[in-house]
Amino acid sequence: MSDWQHGFYKLSPKERRQRLTTALKLPVSVTDLLSDHASDLGNQLVENYLTDYSLPEGVALKLVVNGQEYQVPMVVEEPSVIAAAANGAQRVAKSGGFTAKKQDRELVGQVVVKPRGDVSTDLTWLKQHTTTMLKTANDAHPSMQRRGGGAKSVRLRTPGDFISVDLGINVCQAMGANSVNTMAEAVGKWLRSQGFNVLCAILSNYATASLQTVTCTVAFRDLATPQMVGQKVAERIAALSNLAQADPYRSATHNKGIMNGIDAVLIASGNDWRAIEAGAHAYAARDGQYRGLSSWQVKNGQLVGRLTLPLPVGVVGGSIGLNPLTRANYQISGIKTAEELAAVTASIGLAQNLAALRALASTGIQAGHMKLQYRSLAISVGARPNEVSSVTKRLAMLDHVDRAAARRVLDEIRKD
Known part of the structure; x- marks a missing residue:
């Protein structure tokens, strides 16, 4: 380790930036940029803090879920994500919107032990002490039980050479990770006192007791393109859905599109999008083969969509209450x-999926995607805000677009 790194974590953000600038010979412009975007809140949230790194936020309009219309804040850096979500949402809204059943809310606190001897004997002993383990967990976090939540069940599993004591914990309205970890560790400590070798005690992000299912229907007429009738588009969407169930090469991209929308909502709402991603992809492989999370089929003269995945989200806890923008986003969405x-x-995820599959089934994914990418390309070659629109329009007329073409178009606009 270099000398300049020693004690780096103990410094103030300003001192860290100064030390980094000197050690790495950074230009003043970089140091000023880091300083200009720094905040007191950021320094409280992460280690070795330097600055805040911001992402664009937009809003998907007219998302109808269970008869209620939502305007949904989304935070994402990729062009076309919000446009696709809004596009899919509006097509579904014409047929009545999305239907989502009320979600069960339970997380798993996993306490893993090595058997003391005979596995069946240990399983019998653990079953006999279920009540004690539940009480130990709830005593570690009594406020959750007072709110109607807390540890509710114990499930025993034998993965590999281990016994997993799975605590089913209702976390109420919170994301709940810290609470579950506290309760699991309390049970782990008690099991150690009973002679068990406890390997770990921690939340599982595979939240199969917090599944969310959403469904929708779309009329053929609302899927049509200038080149293809709606029924044909629907049939091709259903075929792509079947492909995503059979081929992991397709399903990986299929699910990535779904998570484009879901992650953007999670970031805007202050939730742990990484945890949801992990659980979603594990769920996609629950039967031993990785598959598409959504399914589409033509039924009764319309396209019918369905999406199920673990969504253990929260509206309190974590950094949700700390970030003023997150609080504002809840006011926007209601x-x-x-x-x-x-x-x-989940509805945003299915809307995103619909828009992507409709494009893929008809004109191809690049036609609409690149129109939005042209804006980024224009900015990257130096177009000013008042020039971006003109550059984008001219790029859309070209057969081949790259940075050289964008620079040439920008030069031509400035000469004109």
Whole structure:
């Protein structure tokens, strides 16, 4: 380790930036940029803090879920994500919107032990002490039980050479990771006192007791393109859905599109999008083969969509209450409960999926995607805000577009 790194974590953000600038010979412009975007809140949230790195926020309009219309804040840096979510949402809204059943809310606190001897004997002993383990967990976090939540069940599994004591914990309206970890560790400590070798005690992000299902129907007429009738588009979407169930090369991209929308909502709502991603992809492989999370089929003269995935989201806890923008986003969406957030988030994921599959089934994914990418390309070659629109329009008329073409178009506009 270099000398300049010693004690780096103990410094103030300003001192860290100064030390980094000197050690790495950074230009003043970089140091000023880091300083200009720094905040007191950021320094409280992460280690070795330097600055805040911001992402664009937009809003998907007219998302109808269970008869209620939502305007949904989304935070994402990729062009076309919000446009696709809004596009899919509006097509579904014409047929009545999305239907989402109320979500069960339970997380798993996993306490893994090595058997003391005979596995069946240990399993019998653990079953006999279920009540004690539940009480130990709830005593570690009594406020959750007072709110109607807390540890509710114990499930025993034998993965590999281990015994997993799975605590089913209702976390109410919170994301709940810290609470679950506290309760699991309390049970782990008690099991150690009973002679068990405890390997770990921690939340599992595979939240199969917090599944959210959302469904929708779309009329053929609302899928048509200038080149293809709606029924044909619907049939091709259903075929792409079947392909995503059979081929992991397709399903990986299929699910990535779904998570484009879901992640953007989770970031805007202050939730742990990494945890949801991990659980979603594990769920996609629950039967031993990785598959598409959504399914589409032509039924009764319309396209029918369905999406199910673990969504253990929260509206309190973590950094949700700390970030003023997150609080503002809840005011924009009007979302009040974790169940409501899960329903809206899953609906955005299915809307995103619909828009992507419709494009793929008809004109191809690049036609609409590149129109939005042209804006980024224009900015990257130095177009000013008042020039971006003109550059984008001219690029859309070209057969081949790259940075050289964008520079040439920008030069031509400035000469004109």
